Amino acid sequence: MGNPKAFLTVPRKEAGYRPVHDRIHDFGEVEQTLNTKDRQEQASRCMDCGVPFCHWACPLGNKDPEWNDALYHGEWENAYKLLKKTNPFPEFTGRICPALCEKACILYHTTGEAVTNRENEAAIAERAFLEGYVTIEKPVRNGKKVAVIGSGPAGLAAANELNLMGYSVTVFEKNEAAGGLLRYGIPNFKLNKTVIDRRISVMEQEGVEFRYNEELIMKNEESSVDGTAVANSSLFTLPSSLKDYDAIVIATGTPTARDLKAPGRELKGVHLALELLSQQNRVLAGMTFSDEERITAKGKDVLVIGGGDTGSDCIGTAHRQGCKSVTQIEIMPKPPVGHNPNTPWPNWPVILKTTSSHEEGCTRRWNINTLEFLGKDGKLTGVKIQPIDWKPNPEGGRPIMVEAGEPEIIKAELVLLAMGFLKPEHPQYPENVFVCGDAANGASLVVRAIASGKQTARKVDEFIIKKKLRS
Ligand SMILES: Cc1cc2nc3c(=O)[nH]c(=O)nc-3n(C[C@H](O)[C@H](O)[C@H](O)COP(=O)(O)OP(=O)(O)OC[C@H]3O[C@@H](n4cnc5c(N)ncnc54)[C@H](O)[C@@H]3O)c2cc1C
Ligand code: SF4
Structure with missing residues (x-):
């Protein structure tokens, strides 16, 4: 159970990021690693509390506590086995x-310094690949x-789970x-794509078949996967390529980003965040784009609209592409630093988050509404914005937005819309x-997507077992 006194004597130690002057020039992962001794010492801080809320909080x-204990004792292989029981990736x-x-x-x-779970x-997973604890399992096929x-x-979690079931x-x-x-x-500086390739290779060796460049449109007479709901399954036809399957899992994500229909939206230089991010990741994978197609922040003043994680990924990408400046605006108020009395435990604390990309340099502003994109000869030159405030709604419900200052113009040759999906x-x-x-729950987190994929695999299995019993 860890070291019962370590939480009193060992402070939390994070591996931290590579120095800004070093990391800003490449797309390599920004996060560093601790040495083995420090890592095990960090694991020793997990004090095996009576009711471990971390179990409950992790989707x-x-x-x-179990794998932290194994890690503390240097039992890396056992730590991986314990971790793998619940987390495939x-x-x-x-x-x-x-x-x-x-x-x-x-x-x-109690202390503000959580265990570095x-x-x-990550350390357990990397050691597992390095030392060969990640083995190839060859499940017995069940004919379905x-x-x-x-x-x-x-989709990967559902496929992995179902494959291992046979x-x-x-x-x-x-x-x-x-x-x-x-x-x-997700940019390469947060997740190197070789990490994905390595896992896909394991899944392929275990028997999962991947077919790329195949867009399957699930249609009925009036709608598609991304379209309007139509409550009539008799109208529905499966694509012919799916007819032979006993079950189908749709894991198509949230394909439609929230747009900002302000005047001037059509100007050259206004893009959805994913247009920039996905293209940059493809460029790093060796794909080429014409000058006309290429979206780049090089030499530009960049404005990111949306204060969340996607916006932050745009900031880091803009820096690496060589932008002149980056500003990030958010329509909601600035969250408090450290502690938010409005989101007490067990809610997720809504507090100010400063990411590695913010550390690299960025002007951040809150309570800002976007009025208009301005341009010359069809090209973006700036954005008219307005400071606003939020007043309580006397009828309850959503607060009311009110003007709180004169409109201003932010100079920008590239705008990235990062306002969710x-x-x-x-x-x-x-x-x-x-x-x-x-696809089922709306835009969320990787850990929730993995949990949902695993859960769906179990539902598929239950459905097929029931079907076999019925027939
Ligand atoms: C920029 C950005 C950064 C993020 N950073 C983080 C982060 O740091 N941490 C975190 O936890 N979460 C992060 N998220 C959220 C996280 O990436 C998502 O919640 C997660 O990827 C959702 O997984 P998914 O499998 O449901 O969907 P997706 O990852 O969206 O995958 C859907 C897949 O379905 C494919 N597809 C769609 N339609 C079809 C079709 N008709 N036929 C065939 N294939 C199809 C798509 O090409 C895609 O490969 C981020 C999201 C964004 C946009
Ligand atoms: S997946 Fe996320 S929430 Fe779950 S244990 Fe790991 S870091 Fe914590």
């Missing part, structure tokens, strides 16, 4: 999970076939490679079709 139910979550468990850690609540998880549409974390699984992916937003959204609607599918991940 995968990861058993952090700890090398992803260990890098990019916001660590919901750490905000539930008793040490966070996420980093410990499942198609998974979409290869983001949800199903023959084919993953259909519209892109040229697997990973979904892991590959075409629309939740997809789905028609009523036949009973052998299941939806998971962001």
